[in-house]
Amino acid sequence: MFFRTKHLQIDAKPERPDPVFAKMLQEPLGGQWGEISVMMTYLFQGWNCRGPAKYKDMIMDIGTEEIAHVEMLATMIARLLETSPVEAQEDAAKNSLVGAVMGGANLQDAIIAGMNPQHAIVSGSGAMPADSVGYPWNAKYTIASGNLLADFRFNVTAESQGRLQVSRLYNLTEDAGVKRMLAYMIARDTMHQNQWLAAIEELQADGLEETPCPSNFPQSLEDQRVSYQFWNCSEGTESAEGRWAQGPSPDGKGQFEYLADPQPMSNDQGLLDPVDPRLYGTPPKPVPKTAHE
Numbered sequence: 001m002f003f004r005t006k007h008l009q010i011d012a013k014p015e016r017p018d019p020v021f022a023k024m025l026q027e028p029l030g031g032q033w034g035e036i037s038v039m040m041t042y043l044f045q046g047w048n049c050r051g052p053a054k055y056k057d058m059i060m061d062i063g064t065e066e067i068a069h070v071e072m073l074a075t076m077i078a079r080l081l082e083t084s085p086v087e088a089q090e091d092a093a094k095n096s097l098v099g100a101v102m103g104g105a106n107l108q109d110a111i112i113a114g115m116n117p118q119h120a121i122v123s124g125s126g127a128m129p130a131d132s133v134g135y136p137w138n139a140k141y142t143i144a145s146g147n148l149l150a151d152f153r154f155n156v157t158a159e160s161q162g163r164l165q166v167s168r169l170y171n172l173t174e175d176a177g178v179k180r181m182l183a184y185m186i187a188r189d190t191m192h193q194n195q196w197l198a199a200i201e202e203l204q205a206d207g208l209e210e211t212p213c214p215s216n217f218p219q220s221l222e223d224q225r226v227s228y229q230f231w232n233c234s235e236g237t238e239s240a241e242g243r244w245a246q247g248p249s250p251d252g253k254g255q256f257e258y259l260a261d262p263q264p265m266s267n268d269q270g271l272l273d274p275v276d277p278r279l280y281g282t283p284p285k286p287v288p289k290t291a292h293e
Contacts, residue, residue, distance in 0.1 A: 163189035
C-alpha cells in the first residue's frame, strides 16, 4: 500500500505567477529525464527486483520519494499559473507576461508571448504529464531490465541529466520561492547520484554482478579478438591519448589496444537478394517481362 502525507516534502510556493516559467518546469516534470520518468523507473525496478531484500527496499524508498517530487513540481506549476494576491499585483504587473495573465482580458497576449496554451486550454491552469513543448510523457523513458547493475548505471545517468536540467532552470528564474524548491531538488539529486554509485559498488562487493554486464554471460562465447580494442573510426588520433586506449581494462580482464587504422574483418558487402516479387520491391536488375504482359 501507499500512504500519502498531506504535507509536501518542501514548500512549492512561488513569489508570484509566471506562466512562462511554468512552461519550462514541465520539462523536469514530464520530460525524458523528469521526475515522472525516474518515479516510474524506480517503482518498476523495485516491483520487479528479485535480488536481496535490501536492494528492493532501497529502490522502493527512492521510487516512493519520487512520487513526492512529482507532486511538488505539479503544485509549483499550478501555482505559477495562478493570479497573484492583491498585495503582490503591483510588483508582479511590472512583468508584462505576468501582467497579461493577471489582466484576464490579455491572456491571449501571454500565450503569444510564451505561455503554454495547453495550460489554459487543456489543463485549466494546472500541470500536465508532458514536457516543456507539450510532448506527452512516454513510458519508453523508463528502464527496468531485471539486471540491477545495468539498471543502477542507467539510474546514475538519469539523476545526472535531471540535476543538469534543474540546475539550468535554477539560473533562469529570479523567483526566490522557486529557487528554494529547485535547490532542494538539486540536493536530492546529489544524494541520489551518490546512492546509485554506492549501490553499484555494493552489488559488486556482494558478488552479485560485475563488469562486463551481464557478468553471467560467458566471455568465452564472445569474439574475444575485439573485446578490448579501441577502434579509431573518425579523423584524427587524439583519442589515443585517453585511458580507454592503453593499459589494463577497468574490469581487470584485458589490456586495451588502440587500432589507429582499423580494417574490415569481412568481405561481406551487405548485398541483398531479391525479395518475393509479390512484395513489389525494387530488384537489383530488370525483371524479364512475362509472356502475358
